[in-house]
Amino acid sequence: DARVTQTPRHKVTEMGQEVTMRCQPILGHNTVFWYRQTMMQGLELLAYFRNRAPLDDSGMPKDRFSAEMPDATLATLKIQPSEPRDSAVYFCASGLMNTGELFFGEGSRLTVL
Amino acid sequence: AQKVTQAQTEISVVEKEDVTLDCVYETRDTTYYLFWYKQPPSGELVFLIRRNSFDEQNEISGRYSWNFQKSTSSFNFTITASQVVDSAVYFCALSEAAGTSYDKVIFGPGTSLSVIP
Numbered sequence: 115d116a117r118v119t120q121t122p123r124h125k126v127t128e129m130g131q132e133v134t135m136r137c138q139p140i141l142g143h144n145t146v147f148w149y150r151q152t153m154m155q156g157l158e159l160l161a162y163f164r165n166r167a168p169l170d171d172s173g174m175p176k177d178r179f180s181a182e183m184p185d186a187t188l189a190t191l192k193i194q195p196s197e198p199r200d201s202a203v204y205f206c207a208s209g210l211m212n213t214g215e216l217f218f219g220e221g222s223r224l225t226v227l
Numbered sequence: 228a229q230k231v232t233q234a235q236t237e238i239s240v241v242e243k244e245d246v247t248l249d250c251v252y253e254t255r256d257t258t259y260y261l262f263w264y265k266q267p268p269s270g271e272l273v274f275l276i277r278r279n280s281f282d283e284q285n286e287i288s289g290r291y292s293w294n295f296q297k298s299t300s301s302f303n304f305t306i307t308a309s310q311v312v313d314s315a316v317y318f319c320a321l322s323e324a325a326g327t328s329y330d331k332v333i334f335g336p337g338t339s340l341s342v343i344p
Binding site for chain 1: 260264270272273274277318322331333335336
């Protein structure tokens with residue numbers, strides 16, 4: 115059963131530390147999305163890739179966030195330096211853009227103290 | 228710019244009641260796609276349905292049905308004879324077309340549904 119895999123599932127860190135979240139999309143999917151979920155803001159789109167190329171990262175704070183797809187099996191979201199307001203659940207989703215259905219990972223719950 | 232509004236923040240119903248979740252969207256495109264996703268307490272989002280802007284036929288899948296009305300820019304979701312397992316947060320989402328593909332998928336704020344036994 116193909117699934118999107120995210121690591122770590124939980125991360126507690128201190129303000130100022132670097133955080134890297136990883137996502138393994140479903141094999142064959144050509145689109146990867148990063149979303150952030152908080153109670154206040156709901157599901158915010160941070161960035162997305164098609165065929166590994168970044169298409170839109172306008173939802174991401176550029177000064178501290180970066181997203182990459184070094185290869186088709188790995189997407190990364192990095193926060194440096196982290197701040198308490200970054201505390202959220204970060205979801206990765208992959209899909210085929212001719213169908214539109216997104217498959218979500220279980221999320222990475224980040225707590226920045 | 229695209230936008231999705233779900234005015235109902237929280238809904239509580241008693242088991243076996245019918246419930247309708249509202250979704251209103253905004254887009255300047257004539258070609259777009261609408262979705263519903265479910266997020267149960269476990270946290271993972273699950274795809275429920277996709278509808279394109281050219282297909283206004285209502286759809287029924289078991290106890291679930293969807294009503295798409297372009298005239299009012301709405302894509303409402305009805306659960307018939309609700310069950311406790313339906314308790315979840317439901318998200319409506321919109322994607323504008325990018326050629327023959329979907330573009331970025333924007334989610335509404337979600338409606339939290341509680342079904343009380």
